[in-house]
Amino acid sequence: GESVGLHLPTLSVQEGDNSIINCAYSNSASDYFIWYKQESGKGPQFIIDIRSNMDKRQGQRVTVLLNKTVKHLSLQIAATQPGDSAVYFCAEKVEGSYIPTFGRGTSLIVHP
Amino acid sequence: KAGVTQTPRYLIKTRGQQVTLSCSPISGHRSVSWYQQTPGQGLQFLFEYFSETQRNKGNFPGRFSGRQFSNSRSEMNVSTLELGDSALYLCASSPSGVGYGYTFGSGTRLTVV
Secondary structure (H helix, E strand, C coil): CCCCCCCCCEEEEECCCCEEEEEECCCCCEEEEEEEEECCCCCCEEEEEEECCCCEEECCCEEEEEECCCCEEEEEECCCCHHHCEEEEEEEEECCCCCCEECCCEEEEEEC | CCCCEEECCEEEECCCCCEEEEEECCCCCCEEEEEEEECCCEEEEEEEEECCEEEEECCCCCCEEEEECCCCCEEEEECCCCHHHCEEEEEEEECCCCCCCCEECCCEEEEEC
16 A cells, blocks of 8 residues: 655554554644544544543544643544554644644554 | 545656646535645645635645636646655545535545656
8 A cells, every 4th residue: 555654653552452642733722623544545534523622532442632731632542453553643723714734643553 | 425536546747747636525515625645744735615716725836726616526736747746635525614524535646757
């Protein structure tokens, strides 16, 4: 498959471990945050989102945590599986803007 | 329902040529955004169209242009191609374009030789 990102931060985990992917965002006026997963040869796929009036949101096997004090976002994946191997992007949207801004991405490699 | 469809999936063009990429959004989505993805720069916003009007534009030269048709389908055009234009071009559609509900297509891989 095609590589969607070279020179990205990489997180390597064993199957079954919990994974934590971090993202620092830049704008304190951002009011909406999204995590995307991009597999090789595909476009980014929505995973989970969170609004700035929340600190935590849970989905199926995923949890997003938002710390507005230090402008930090994290994605926790429980019981990581080989199919979770992909590049993960965070995106922020500034209040009043139509367009989200994407981070550089983190490559997650899950070893069987 | 059908997702976002981008055509073609792959293109090889020569420097100086022009290229047109197509995006069909999810039915009912009125906003279409275009992004350029490269290993060095990540996902860079090109422009966004809503109801046939360009509503937002990123910091790309005028060689990059786009349009949206009345059925919300969108095209982007790159003229006078340069080697640095080689990238994955992604289209995303959303119902209203305020950053919520983005759905991406699989992209068009453009290689300029």
